[in-house]
Amino acid sequence: MKVIAHRGYSGKYPENTMLAFEKAVEAGCDEIELDVHITKDGQVVVCHDEILGRAVDGAGAVKDHTYDELRRMNAAKLFPQLTEFERIPLFDEYCAWAAGQPISTNVELKTGFYYYEDIEEKTAEIVKKYGLQERMMFSSFNHVSLLRMKQLLPECGCGALISRFGMGNAGYYCSRYGFEYYHPDYAGVTDEILESCRQYGIQINAWTVNDMEELSRAYERGYAGVITNEPLACREWLDKR
Ligand code: G3P
Ligand code: CA
Secondary structure, X not given: OEEEEEOOOOOOOOOOOHHHHHHHHHOOOOEEEEEEEEOOOOOEEEOOOOXXXXXXXXXXXXXXXXXXXXXXXXXXXXXXXXXXXXXXXXXXXXXXXXXXXXXXXXEEEOOOOOOOOOHHHHHHHHHHHOOOHHHEEEEEOOHHHHHHHHHHOOOOEEEEEEXXXXXXXXXHHHHHHOOOEEEEEHHHOOHHHHHHHHHHOOEEEEEOOOOHHHHHHHHHOOOOEEEEXXXXXHHHHHHOO
């Protein structure tokens, strides 16, 4: 079972920053999950929220700021004791770094609330620039974005993100649209969903698994991976199996 570091090692370091990504690799993760948006000047940027202010010390929407403005904002707002400043990274910068790391990446296209023009094309171009296709998968709550990624990078896996109530007949749904993975809230996985995914050969990566009881359940159920804020604790637990 893969340990997938959610927004990097976000339980201990500022989410979606290069520091959190580096620390996730040090913790022994197999994969890094991150979120992408498009800036006012058309750049693919790594950040979770559409609207700034929670984890990044800024205001307004990502789409209304140029990258030059965003890069001056502090992405370490939630960790003032740990570090004074962390920058919002460009996806290009992440890929340049990830190309030299022993990990894969799960890119979540944040197109559920605002649909950024050409986000799939721009993201795919950067992945190709660094030759990362074999170590890259895509996820989104907007499954139209995944269908577009399949057209652009058919060799990359796609995971359908589903909110906490889950989706009946999930295996059939994912199989019909060519999604290799089902990405549920861990609390929304019923026996019916498990059986449906098993029947259609769809793998499950559940989020956000931070306690060892849930990790144990995920392991027993045969999930492909857990998306976690605590990659070190998950790695250590799995290494003891
Ligand atoms: O990939 C799972 C998870 O990241 C989806 O939710 O809000 O943390 O991006 P969120
Ligand atoms: Ca995400």
